[in-house]
Amino acid sequence: MKAPISVASAAALLAACATMSDPGPSAGARLDATRGNNVTGSVSFTPKGSKMLVKAEVRGLAPGLHGFHIHEKGDCGSGDGMSAGGHFNPHKKPHGGASGAERHAGGLGNLNADASGVARLEIEVEGLTLGSGEGNIGGRGMIVHAAPDDFKTQPTGNSGARVACGVIVMTQSGGTSRY
Ligand code: ZN
Numbered sequence: 001m002k003a004p005i006s007v008a009s010a011a012a013l014l015a016a017c018a019t020m021s022d023p024g025p026s027a028g029a030r031l032d033a034t035r036g037n038n039v040t041g042s043v044s045f046t047p048k049g050s051k052m053l054v055k056a057e058v059r060g061l062a063p064g065l066h067g068f069h070i071h072e073k074g075d076c077g078s079g080d081g082m083s084a085g086g087h088f089n090p091h092k093k094p095h096g097g098a099s100g101a102e103r104h105a106g107g108l109g110n111l112n113a114d115a116s117g118v119a120r121l122e123i124e125v126e127g128l129t130l131g132s133g134e135g136n137i138g139g140r141g142m143i144v145h146a147a148p149d150d151f152k153t154q155p156t157g158n159s160g161a162r163v164a165c166g167v168i169v170m171t172q173s174g175g176t177s178r179y
Contacts, residue, residue: 025130029142029166031058035079039144039164041119044171045130045137052128052137054108056121058144058164061113067149067159068121070106070128071141074167081162084141087155090134091127097151098125105135107157110149131170142166 024047031041041058056068072085087095088106096103105127111119129135147160 025170027130027138027168027170029168031142031144031164031166032076033060033164034076034081034162037163041144041164043142043166043168045128045168047130048124051124051126052130054121054123054125056108056111056119058111058113058119058121059117061111061117061119061144061163062146063113063115063117065110065112065148066119066163067143067145067147067157068108068111069104069143069145069149069157069159070108070137070168071143072106074139074141076141076165076167081141081143081165084143084162084165088137088140089155095151095153095155095157097149098123103127104155106137106140107149107151109151111144137168138170140168142168 026046028044033039038060040060043056046053070088072088075083077083087104089104091105094102098109111121113119127135128137131138143162144164145159146163149157149159
């Protein structure tokens with residue numbers, strides 16, 4: 001029979017882990033296919049200075065570009081993604097791409113799927129926060145669209161149907177939650 005780990009050593013181990021990874025707040029969403037689609041994936045959000053590092057991996061896409069946005073409501077209940085509402089736009093700006101001043105904070109540009117339908121994205125964007133502030137993305141919706149975002153059409157980017165939907169939940173980076 002093994003000796004149990006003492007409370008003191010367990011606490012020391014936890015403290016060491018916390019110091020090493022310094023997790024801080026982060027958030028993520030699991031993306032589930034909307035009705036009639038097979039698009040799935042995950043996205044993570046990690047603050048990096050004044051910006052937010054966004055990493056996504058999405059599968060089951062048609063090859064090419066797909067609009068990728070944070071939407072207002074963390075509600076995928078309608079089955080077609082429409083219950084997530086419009087783009088998350090706390091700063092009341094016109095729609096644009098993932099950079100520049102004139103953009104919805106929730107506009108993350110396009111995913112670019114390869115021939116096998118897999119898209120990976122890693123970008124840093126302005127205007128998003130975690131847990132507090134008007135740019136808080138906790139509890140918002142994450143949407144993958146069928147068509148490319150043209151960054152011009154207002155207010156949607158004309159990116160068509162919603163093929164995957166997720167809810168952004170707060171996590172701890174470096175922890176066991178892997179999105
Ligand atoms: Zn959208």
